[in-house]
Amino acid sequence: MKIFLSHNEGIHNKDPAPHWLSQGISRVWTWKPCFIHPIIFLAMGDTESIIPAYDGEQHVIVAAQHIVKALAARKNLSNEMRKILADLDTHLSTMTKLTESEARWTSEVEDLLRCAQxxxxxxxxxxxxxxDSGPQGVAEYLQEVDEVRRLTESLGSLLSSTSGKEKExxxxxxxxxxxxxxxxxxxLIHILARNHLSFEQICGTPAYSGVDEELAVSTEDDSVEEKSPRVSSGTESEESIVDLVRPDVISDIKSIARIMFASSYSQEFCEAFVSFWKDALxxxxxxxxxxxxSIEDVMNMEWGRLYRRIRRWCRASKVIIRFFLASQKRLFDQVLGELGSPSLVCFIEASKVSMLRLLNFGEAVAIGPHLPERLSCFIDMYEVLASLLQDIxxxxxxGDGCFIRNEFHELVTKLGNSVRATFAEFGNRVASDTSVxxxxxxxxxxLTKYVMNYINLLAEHGPTLNLLLERYGEDSDPVADADxxxxxxxxxxSVTSMLETNLDRKSNLYRDGSLKHFFMMNNIHYMVQKVNDSELRxxxxxxxxxxxxxxxxxxxxxxxxxxxxxVLxxxxxxxxxxxxxxxxxxGFTVAFEEVYKYQTGWFxxxxxxxxxxxISISQNVIHAYRTFIGLSTSINDKYIKYTTTELENYILDLFEGFPRSLR
Structure with missing residues (x-):
């Protein structure tokens, strides 16, 4: 008789298998740290056994026990053989008890699963x-879910086959x-939707106490503006962070995160959490x-409309980066910080699309035409981003956030280049402006008004322009104050020097020499006045x-x-x-009337x-007129058309811009 035992599935046995081979009985036993299903092939000659009917694994074990007992009943067995059969019978009895225990455990697991289901x-x-059902309902539900999670882990760790009750x-x-x-x-989405702060609520938080201007919010495409906080450069601080959700629901969100992460559903949690805040942003x-x-939309936009959008972009960049994203990052750390790297990964994923939208608009403006009217906007955009770089x-x-950071740094460089190129173009326009x-x-x-008002506005950005502009070198003003x-x-x-040169060319268009000097007097006086009465000084x-x-x-x-x-x-x-x-x-009277006729129209x-x-004209004219009449012996009243008082009054009519005539 030969007995082959192959333990390829079945009950876990911690004891090492006995090694035996004697008296015509050979055994091959493969031991594994798992439940073992013994399969026994018998060749018994004339020995017969009656084995009761069992199902599945129990049937095999009981059959093996009957065979062992039949063999042990033979009289011609040696003591060593009887000991071996006794050990085998003990092992089979243990397997029977474990199989029964497994069946009871499986039944209990099924009952728990059905109840939780x-x-x-x-x-x-x-x-x-x-x-919404209250703390007790939440606790009971989470307990049921955690029970299912633990049962799933237990079944997964014990089951190595793809069939059977455990698989089911x-x-x-x-x-x-x-x-x-x-x-x-x-x-999760319900909690976030009910408890997140709206834009209006965020604007009412202490973080917005420094708001420096009230801007109307309208649904019109070209008039949508908003409250913008006055902010200073530097990294984020607690003063610039707001709670995006009510603080009392943070623990609820974290409890959902913990159970979903523990259940290997971390990706699903992160996708839902990120999607909500991506939409909110x-x-x-x-x-x-x-x-x-698109870049094409920005490039083809009419300037007035683009100007308004640039203003909104500047304000939105401050609000989103310094307030909203700083607050969002803290929320992600609160919810996911204990779970490791998902906090940073999820934050970047939630903000990436909106950050790219800000970047794309800035890129489109920076690569657009360097028109002088855009210089102030270029400077505004540069200053806003430069002040936000530490926050960014x-x-x-x-991780992936480095790409966003690098793109913003590159955009700041491009805007700085646009400022320099536009300022150079402004100087070229001043020098080349022609008149016929x-x-x-x-x-x-x-041109004088445009240039002086333009550079007066630039004075507000002095520190920025000092960083961006380069010296003209030999074209610099040699008599400027060194200090x-x-x-x-x-x-x-240098720009005003170009303006003076251009004005001198324009003055040569006048045929009247006095009007040429009058024109230059007016324009240079205007330049001096603008410099003297502003930061340009x-x-x-x-x-x-x-x-x-x-x-x-x-x-x-x-x-x-x-x-x-x-005349005099x-x-x-x-x-x-x-x-x-x-x-x-x-002759004097006629000459005076001619001057009066034309120069009352000068302005x-x-x-x-x-x-x-x-006053200067009156002093010279009236003095000469009075002296001449006083010394004359042949002029009577019929030749004197105007008295000195009348002449004084007529001189006060000069340069009002409305031509008059005394005749």
């Missing part, structure tokens, strides 16, 4: 939310657990007026102001000489008598300059 299914059909229970456990995880996702951007625009570095300093006709009335040319020299000051003085210095004050005063003197010298020459007495005196007074915008000029 029933409770979880009841919640699936319940329209109310678990977290494992499939059931996975199904119940999956149902519970899907419900927990719904509960997208909604905030829309409220702040940052829509989804703190938010995106690891003289500017009427000798007033302040539009106020800076790159921006050098550039600004600090960049141009007192020496520049003195020098250019002397320039417009010299042009005023030259105007008076060109206009009134020939008619009143030169030189001992004239009789008809010569009459001819002089008549001096500044009242103080106009008054000074009128």
């Amino acid at each position: 029933k409770k979880i299914i009841n919640w699936q059909s319940n329209k109310s939310m678990i977290w 229970l494992l499939d059931l456990a996975h199904s119940v657990l999956q149902m519970a995880m899907a419900r927990l996702e719904e509960e 997208d909604e905030f951007l829309v409220i702040l007026g940052v829509d989804k625009l 570095d703190a938010l995106f300093n690891e 006709t003289p500017f009427p009335k000798g007033g302040i040319h539009p 106020i020299f800076c790159p921006m000051a050098d550039h600004l003085r 600090g960049y141009y210095g007192d020496e520049w102001i003195r020098r250019h004050t002397g320039k417009f005063q010299q042009h005023a003197t030259n105007y008076e000489r060109a206009t009134w010298s020939s 020459a008619l009143l030169r007495f030189d001992g004239k008598k009789g008809k010569a005196e009459v001819r002089c007074i008549k 001096v915008n500044d009242p103080r300059l106009r008054e000074d000029l009128q």
